Amino acid sequence: MTTRVTGNERRGRQLLLRFSGFLSAALTVMALITATRALAPVVAYIAPQRVRSHFMRRAFASGNCRSRRFSVLRSTVGTETRNENNITTPYHSPLPTSRYVYQSSRTLSSRNPALPLESTLMHSNANELTDVELKNLVAHWRDHPVLNPMVTFRSWVVPIKGKMIQAILNSKSLQPYLASRHELLQEMHVRLKIVRDYTDSTDGTEKLILLHPDTPPLSELPADVQQLLRNCQIHENGPVMPTKFTYKDFTASYILSQLLPIAVHPPPTAFETIGHVAHLNLKERHWPYRFLIGQVLLETLPLIESVINKVGEVSGPYRTYDFGLLAGRNDTRVKLTESGVQLQFDLADVYWCSRLSEERQRLLRTFQPGQIIADPFCGVGALCLLAASLPQRNCTIWANDWNPKAVEYLRENARRNHVSDRIERLQCGDAYDFLMDMGLQQHQKASTRSRKEDVTNKDGNHVTPTEPMRLPDHVVMNYPVEAPKFLGALRWWPVPPSSRRGSTTRDGGIGSVIVPRVHVYTFARADPTTDRDAEEVAVDLVAANLLPLGNTIHCRTEMNEDYDCDIQVHPVRDVAPGKVVLCGDFR
Template sequence: MSAIAVKHKPPIVTTLGFIKAVQAWKHLRSEIASSVAGGINNIKSAMLDESKFDVHLKLWALRIPRELCKVATRILNGYLLDRARIKPITEDPSCEKNRYMILSEKVQNVDLSDIPNPKIDELKGLCKIEVVPYSLTLGYSYWGADHVLKQILPPGLEVPSSFETIVKYSIGVTLDFLFELFFPPPHNCHIAHLNIADELIPFKDVIAKVIYDKNHPRIKTVVNKVGTITNEFRVPKFEILAGKDDMVTEVKQYGATFKLDYSLVYWNSRLEHEHIRLVSQFQAGETVCDMFAGIGPFAIPAAQKGCLVYANDLNPDSIRYLKINAEINKCLLVRVIQNLIFPFSNPVSNAAHRVNGKTKSDDIRLAGELEEVPCNNLSNPEGIEGSPINADASVAAVKRRPESCQEAKSIKGGTNKRMRGSESFNTKPWEHVDHVIMNLPASALQFLDAFRGLIQRRYWKGPLPWIHCYCFVRSNETKESIISEAESALNASIRDPIFHRVRDVAPNKAMFCLSFRLPEDSCSNEDITNSVLHSADIKS
């Protein structure tokens, strides 16, 4: 068995060497922090003196009639000022008929001896050459964030030398100093998210101000993640470092618009390509179950493609924004399941647990409600017909609205050109599902036991579903060990699994997607209906 290749720095050969390296790194960070501690109180005022960034250039310029500027530009190619965002041709303040052609810094002499004679002769053939001095000041507003940060942070601290585009207007730097810029115009995404390393914490305010200054008005809020993610909804805590306190924004991906409150729900723009990759495997008319749907990065594009999507999430705020996003994108094929979870591995216990409507937490309703998104404007939900569990029993039945997709599409404002909204989905979810998405890499493998005996062959139609389970894999783990963990949860053997590397999340940790068809051995050939109802009667 070979370990999964995870991109990381060259390994340290010995344990002793590793310990020494860790100690040296901690010592360096401690020294850096102590060396700047004394001046922390003056960081904002001293380090952001914008006048300190002024660079004064003493240059030469040629006064040329404006109608000859195009020809003169060709002649002086390579000898005009070449600075980003600075035009080498500007107006002559003394005469509107003339223009100044600003020469490069390498032209030092007023006699233009730094320019080849043939070029000077050609210019003289056009007009009389007049050389004038020209002063140019490059101030704080001219310099980019990387240049400014290099100037203000102490030596020894790693600062970004360039910005890497991750997604449209999303930029990241290093694992220690990660900057994500969410700004897909023309939408209202305006949040810059910083993960600032410990040694940079004393400078977090000045870093945020620079990021804000260099990206405003596109960026209106700069936040920093505080601590580690510990809540059950996997939503980080943020502190606002610059700009206004507004965490509600919009992001656009693959033609879909996602509205979200960044402080209440999870979102990661760097997963855009993975969303596209997985959804591209779905076909119009298929049924998809998104177990950890969030605000809909998989569910919305799948519905736009013409799939019927059952979407669930534990976070009520994610459910709220999922419904909003389905309405914004006019997705009629999204069915939202609120708080429908399966904490037990035994299918009879699961079903009985759902029948009784009891949960581990009083805030979660296992019985859940299956409903269409608000954009359908449908009301008066009725009980599902054809359920394996007797509808006459005293059971908290799962509910859905009876209208078909064809009927829903006829509602004013409910069309979507990108999906086949006219298709009717008559198959019930206990009869057939094509794909199940489990995008919770920290613990999705532990949820696979929910599939033990969940599918009853008596009701199921067609092939078993594809399971797409996301997980984190460390450098000391193997594909075989991950598959073994999945098989243990399923209590069945997996055939022909597919491993797809999504992205590196740390030097020795990567995110993978494990795709496989649900094993036949995980299905139940028994009718558990009577067992469930009998169990419910006993407990009641």
Template sequence: MKLTLLRRCFGSIKRKMHQITSSSIVPLNVRGMKELDRQKFLRKLTVPILRIPEEKVSKITKTCKPYFLKMENIKPVQSATNSLFKEIILNPDKVTKWSDISESDYQELQKHGVDEASFITKDIQLGYDNFKYETIFKAVLPEGEETVSGFSQIGHIIHLNLRDHLLDYAPLIGQVLMDKIKTCRTVVNKSNIIDNTYRNFKMDVIAGDEDFLVTVKENQCQFQFDFSKVYWNPRLGKEHERILSFLKPGDVLFDVFCGVGPFSIPAAKRKCRVFANDLNPDSFKWLNENAKNNKINNKFFKSFNEDGKDFICNTFKEFIEDLCNGKEQLPVGAKVHVTMNLPALAVEFLKYFKHLITDKDLSEKINCDIIVYLYCFAVGDNPFDVAKRMVIDNIGVDMSSDILDIFDVRNVSPKKEMIRVTFKLTKDVLFGVDSDTEPPKKKMCINEVNENK
């Protein structure tokens, strides 16, 4: 018994080492292929089989599941030549002989009459349809180089950012993704350079239809847009959801760089009052289209096609002044939120908040929190410190104590993070009045009261 246990442990160690160093379930002789030839992916593979009585399949498959051969279009449990039996196809990277099965699983199988006599091998035919796209790319693309590390899907479009050494393989990569991802009809390669004015990517269609009109769902809203003319990043869906969780019915949102509305449309749908702005005329067009398609009530939504500076210095300023003058009313406890999601440039717009309102007397009358969510790219070993310094330097006031949160939204590239800095926009910034001291007029009134006593 001890010898059996030792043999099984040794076999398990060997098996794990084999899994780490190599895999037998890969396409052969396709390295460097640039034009997709599906026939060249045909190969034979010797696989281990457990032949078991058909009536015991349900009891045995639970034990065998960790050893299943999991490939596309291959059922791990199949009918045998003898109709009274079933065959369980095992993964040859995990099992090459009976002793590779763990002691506990071996004992469980024995309870159902399955032993080494049930273990056989046979050859099966593999083809292009059996391999996942990750396996195909690993077998075809240059060895030792970065492969297709990831991609995003927006509606029926998959977009890639291919490295230079992969550009010659672009048609093959595109076709493989179209074959393997059934909802994909178009594959584009987009450069890393974004037009900072309208946030457009340069893109090339490498496979499929030249159709950029997409429909996506996010936060219980449906968005439609021309992906070639506006910005949309599906990796930001969770961040959109986080910000929306901070908004309550009756709050106000100023979305300075709103795009097609991933913050604005769901916020308005939740009965926040929304002022949404984007300079890109195509974003503005689809923003309004999405508001209409999602049946947004106009009393909760107003859109603007302006530069961010004008939106802050006119629309936002006017609203705050009206709020102070009583022309605008907010429910008790409601807040004003400002989202600034233009990470390459948004910090440069913070200076327009400084002393935005010249009538200092109005500072006495503002009675709600104004919360800003500023997005930026921080490069360096300490991205939080970099982001904090960028915000303070650009707003021109040391408002360290008013920073509520610094959050790492996502990694962009080595030592480059997309960071959100959340802070309160105080009277000190907006009016040039120290929030911790009482306004002069109020002090004068107190003095007058004391003199009359």
């Protein structure tokens, strides 16, 4: 007899089968989760870095780590430990997986209410950081425990009378025991005051001197040191002085050395300060961490409000460069003061190099009061304004630049420094024409004077009334890329006969002339094929562009012997390995 299955029974069996399948799948997932938690410590040692970090995040987020090592990690997050240097810091993970891992503060606070920070920062100088880790590092580096340590200093009670305190500070035998020798204090930009008031002193005649945390008690010091301390009337140990430091106490180089991975060390330390702007030229290895570097510089340098990084090379007709903002406000209009001269300009419009300030001072020392200074590549006019405004110089300026904005900035800065009357010539044009026109004007004056009638001087002699040739006393050609190419314009200048060897002086009598002194800048490298160093290469480069075409070496020797115009080379600065900027001076 066949049993008949109704529709309701059939539907019930189907539901039961589906429920059994779901239950089996759920049990399988739970088994996998349990196995994952159990295998987390093993994976932490044998798996790749990215897998280990994933297991750690899962273990912390779950809050149910049964691993003994993970239990230690969870129970000590937010607590403090003291290392061998007596520096108190929050606990660090002993596993090699910690690389500034960030977890939600809501998740962690529910699992560990003792956590003092809004995020967990676990430091390790790994070779690389993931994008998420780097983003969190940029956001939370100020809370890093290494940058906010608590250092416990010991102290000595020292009498104030006499010069005991100064004798202790200057004693070579006691120097190793003072707090100033602590390695952490060497990285601070503000010097720690190690002489403190002693509040427990009964009569106020005693002070405290902070000691290195590793300094033992008086009774455990060497015998000679104990005798020296007795001579200084130090008979007791002072109280322990816990001192809290923050990231604001340390230099930018130290902070970056602690934050950046070892793979990108050494951290960038050299940058140019232009008014409120810090100008960096980061290397390729530092590029992924550029925003972190910018934030650190902005936080640790009180006068800096913007941090920029040069992008690409100096190029274009005006020798400007592109830059990217790393931190701070996006404002490149700067104000700066150099030797009392105020300058204002926009870095986006003109070229500027603060490293040339020493070179400008060197040139100023060669200028004499009342001389004429010609600058065919004047830029914003730092050298021109210094020569015109300094009381001991008071020079007359002939200036030119190819960049119209640079010329306008020079005009505004001259008005701002009240030396507009000293800027006799200011034009925007080609430097070659600027130099050549000065020579052509002198030829025209000489031609005009030759047509004048002779007159009789006070002695009854017939002479031709002449005026001195008005050439500049100094010509500054600070354009290392192409300045030597403009020397050909000097061939249009009149050759003063008094400049020849053995002739009369050039600054006396009627018809006396000025022999300009030329300062030309150029890049140079040593040439091993011809066994010439960088200075010899620069001299030959100047001679090749200044003298007519032909046998340059022969012409150079002949001109030196005839006109005594030896070129003196002065090194300015290094710009690349083996590449230097040199200044050649000659008349």
